[in-house]
Amino acid sequence: MQATDNHTKSPQTPRETHSPSCAQVLMHLLRQYGVDTVFGIPGVHTIELYRGLPGSGLTHITPRHEQGAAFMADGFARATGKPGVCFLITGPGVTNAATAMAQAYSDSIPMLVISAVNRREDLGMGRGRLHELPRQQDVSRGFCIWQHALTSAEQLPETLARAFQLMRGGRPGPVHIEIPIDLFPAPMPGQLDAYQAAPAPSLPGAGSEAVATATKWLTAAKSPVILLGGGAQHCARPATELAEKLAAPVFESLAAKGIVDEQHPLCGGANLSFDCVRERVEAADVVLAIATELSETDRNLVRENYRFSGKLIRVDIDPAQLVCNAQPDLAICADAGATLQALAAGVPDAGESRRQTAAAEVESLRHTCRSEWWPGSEGRFPWVLALRDALPKDGILVTDSTQLAYNTNHALPLHQPRSHITCTTGYGTLGFALPAAIGAALASPRPVIGLIGDGGIMFTLGELAAAVEQQLALPILVWNNSGYGEIRDFMDDAAVEQEGVNLRAPDFVALARSFGAEGCRIERPEQLCEAVAEAFKRKGPTVIEITAP
Structure with missing residues (x-):
């Protein structure tokens, strides 16, 4: 009987008897800085990082690629004005996210990227460790406003304070913090409650x-x-x-x-x-x-x-x-x-x-x-008008580099700040709109519509699974012009024979349904309003394939 009593008494949790770990303090401080959502894919190097996640109050979203994680963080930041946060594994996690980080840098979007890096004793030694990059910080040096690699767990509070001051106090952009994998479980002095966020800086006024x-x-x-x-x-x-x-x-x-x-x-x-x-x-x-x-x-x-x-x-x-x-x-x-x-x-x-x-x-x-539309865009203008009617007045439009988006840039009126999330400027990558729309939809109660081309969506199509998991009522418009239509036009204008721009697209409706999403195909602008309205009623995303004229 005594043995049974001893067995049923739960031992005290490590938080009650031990100092908090570096990972626990990280999660606690993120909440103190107002972070409520993080995007990331766990890996063998971040197991101890994720030990700090349960009970932290942070919601973790799992994309299907690290590029998707950073694009989601980007969309989240643009919809809220607060930093988007993602967790990356050592090596390939950083290189996979590099394009999305560069897009955020180009557009001055606050993004906090926390990645693992190999153990301190292995750094720079070239021992062939798992995920090893000889100089991982060099990968992101050109598209971060600040970087830091922790050399001790005690540096974490000051490092985070600097990161948030930079993202909130000046021209924002991505910040990359590397944490060696041996530091995630390292004990930190004191109790969790002793760690507090630094106050936000006052912005300078004009003289x-x-x-x-x-x-x-x-x-x-x-x-x-x-x-x-x-x-x-x-x-x-x-x-x-x-x-x-x-x-x-x-x-x-x-x-x-x-x-x-x-x-x-x-x-x-x-x-x-x-x-x-x-x-x-x-x-x-x-x-x-x-x-x-x-x-x-x-x-x-x-x-x-x-x-x-x-x-x-x-x-x-x-x-x-x-x-x-x-x-x-x-x-x-x-x-x-x-x-x-x-x-x-x-x-x-x-x-x-x-x-x-x-x-x-x-x-x-x-x-x-x-009257100054680009030649050939007249056929797209009715679709712009249809999208104007389909997008609620408080809605957010997330666009990729696709022909219809270039027309919405000019001809689709928007009514509030943070209503236009686009990659058609600055770095101009493809594949942005689907994961960025997911990030925006998770961040904001406002209705969100994503617009992406049939070429661009293939870059990040796997993120549709994350939208299904989160049950996001998210219409994703796929402008299907059977390839890279803008580049085709530029080739024609330059009298260059078309090469590499005419693509075979999959059946996007069937593909959406295979993910557990809904899908439909429309051919006339007057069908768009109803398709979008139905998509907003669903618990899950809807891929609306538009057959381009």
């Missing part, structure tokens, strides 16, 4: 002299223009207020699409690539460029930059960007939101008459843009 100068120039301007970039996602209200007070047209980069409601009469949308908008920007007597690179990808691959004839004011959190691609007359290194608030408070109201005149000008520019 009073710079604000006064910008206010003076904008007040005197007769034909001002506001350009918004992706770094202004938190600036919807002050940007709209300033545009209304100045009676100034607003144009957005593709990364900024939706920050100002594109149905607002002063918003000219993401149409910076069109000649009529270029002429208007170049003719402005004052251009206020907020958190934008002024790069060719902001203009949808129009290489030639603007020739600003008036004064150029640039505002950016990153001082290097203030002189990149265009030299400003006034450079303000500060938080975009705080600067816009200060300017909106300082400029006088231009009056309703000027607002009506500016609104008429913007409507005329929109109409002219519609």
